[in-house]
Amino acid sequence: MDLIIKNGTIVTSTESYVADIAIKAGKIAAIGKEFSEVGVEVVDAYGKLVLPGxxxxxxxxxxxxxxxxxxxxxxxxxxxxxxxxxxxxxxxxxxxxxxxxxxxxxxxxxxxxxxxxxxxxxxxxxxxxxxxxxxxxxxxxxxxxxxxxxxxxxxxxxxxxxxxxxxxxxxxxxxxxxxxxxxxxxxxxxxxxxxxxxxxxxxxxxxxxxxxxxxxxxxxxxxxxxxxxxxxxxxxxxxxxxxxxxxxxxxxxxxxxxxxxxxxxxxxxxxxxxxxxxxxxxxxxxxxxxxxxxxxxxxxxxxxxxxxxxxxxxxxxxxxxxxxxxxxxxxxxxxxxxxxxxxxxxxxxxxxxxxxxxxxxxxxxxxxxxxxFGCNSKGSLTVGKDADIVIYDPNKEFTISVENMHSDYDHTIWEGKKLHGYPVKTFVRGNLVYNDGEFVGKPGIGQFVKRVAHK
Missing domain, CATH: 3.20.20.140 (Metal-dependent hydrolases)
Structure with a gap:
């Protein structure tokens, strides 16, 4: 395993439960408890929600x-x-x-x-x-x-x-x-x-x-x-x-x-x-x-x-x-x-x-x-899917301002909007790209998603 996100409440479109997620080579490798942490990066998500990106x-x-x-x-x-x-x-x-x-x-x-x-x-x-x-x-x-x-x-x-x-x-x-x-x-x-x-x-x-x-x-x-x-x-x-x-x-x-x-x-x-x-x-x-x-x-x-x-x-x-x-x-x-x-x-x-x-x-x-839209590797926290994961702190208070956004615009219609809870980490295929207010990713990490035909 490359990364374990533990102790968080996993939220899917149908259920919520406490479990750990093990990630390997950018994919969700396993979901369960008590994975070996030897030589593996561990992120403790206790008290937080773990969501699909x-x-x-x-x-x-x-x-x-x-x-x-x-x-x-x-x-x-x-x-x-x-x-x-x-x-x-x-x-x-x-x-x-x-x-x-x-x-x-x-x-x-x-x-x-x-x-x-x-x-x-x-x-x-x-x-x-x-x-x-x-x-x-x-x-x-x-x-x-x-x-x-x-x-x-x-x-x-x-x-x-x-x-x-x-x-x-x-x-x-x-x-x-x-x-x-x-x-x-x-x-x-x-x-x-x-x-x-x-x-x-x-x-x-x-x-x-x-x-x-x-x-x-x-x-x-x-x-x-x-x-x-x-x-x-x-x-x-x-x-x-x-x-x-x-x-x-x-x-x-x-x-x-x-x-x-x-x-x-x-x-x-x-x-x-x-x-x-x-x-x-x-x-x-x-x-x-x-x-x-x-x-x-x-x-x-x-x-x-x-x-x-x-x-x-x-x-x-x-x-x-x-x-x-x-x-x-x-x-x-x-x-x-x-x-x-x-x-x-x-x-x-x-x-x-x-x-x-x-x-x-x-x-x-x-x-x-x-x-x-046929993104078969996206959209849920499921074994085999891409490890696109967001850790969300439901207790974090956040006020939107152009000063704390990460775009290139000089104003936002959302200025002053108060939010209850906020993302604290974002992973794209297991790579940490956002950490508690800071962008920590690298341009070029994103990949083209080849989608499958609509049923």
Missing amino acids: AIDAHTHLAMPFGGTVSADGYLSGTRAAACGGVTTVFDYPMQRKGNGILDTVESRKAMCDPEACVDYAFHCIITDLNDDKILDEFEAAVDYGITSFKCFLVYKKEGMMVDDATLVKILLKAKETGAITNIHAENPDLIDLNIEQFLREGKTSAWYHYLSRPEFVEAEADKRAVHLAKSIEAPLYIVHMADKEGLEAAVAAKVEGHEIYIETCPQYLEFTCEVYKREDGRNFVCSPPMKAQESQDALWHAIKVGLIDTVATDHCPFQSYEKDWGKDDFTKIPNGCAGVENLYPYMLSAANEGKITFNRAVELCSTNPAKI
């Missing part, structure tokens, strides 16, 4: 958007992930007209390999089928380990949106090849209509970002995507669900037995649209925006009763001076907020406060994303 299935690292690039590249973004107990991140390379899937992915992989501080995987955004040639590449992409593709139903003017016919082609091809389609659902025509009206009327504050993309604008696209997926019996994963009406439609489809998965994000669980009335409201601008209290309540209810499948972050931070570009015109604000370092601590704090169980937090942040 989180999987943030939704990040945008080094992403060009809004005339700039997101503040966290692969080094700082994965460093921050490690320090929040996230041991695998999913990034979204964007295929553009004339480019293929594998070319797009491999160019991003070349950027990520020397910098990644945790393991990583990719969903590939499809923006143009290149006369359907992209569809012919799906099988090769799945064999490569890319088993999920994303479509935007929005960002028409930016050249990122797919129309309904293209979406159906992608849904069908993904189904055929054992992949799954991720959807960003908002209606661009309604958004553009609202924006034109607000700008004409001189209504330019961040509050009008929300009013240009209110609940029904997201709900219409949610319901359309669900309807199409149901009609052709194709699996669908809805990213960053934020509105009650769309949530209800997706839940209804799930209950009917359709393969619909729902992701939401911590920002929708913590903040409402009221933040856009604040002086610093532009810092909270993301798409879809935070919605009204009714939607937040519906999201929490769905989480508690097991109808939301995953919580991820849509991590896409920008510097404050870039957010300030839209101080007098909300359409110029780069869309996105920080979150990758806050995901697991936030959900585990919710568990510590009794909103959900610790088992449910593990299910949402680790076990379910591993299952849905």
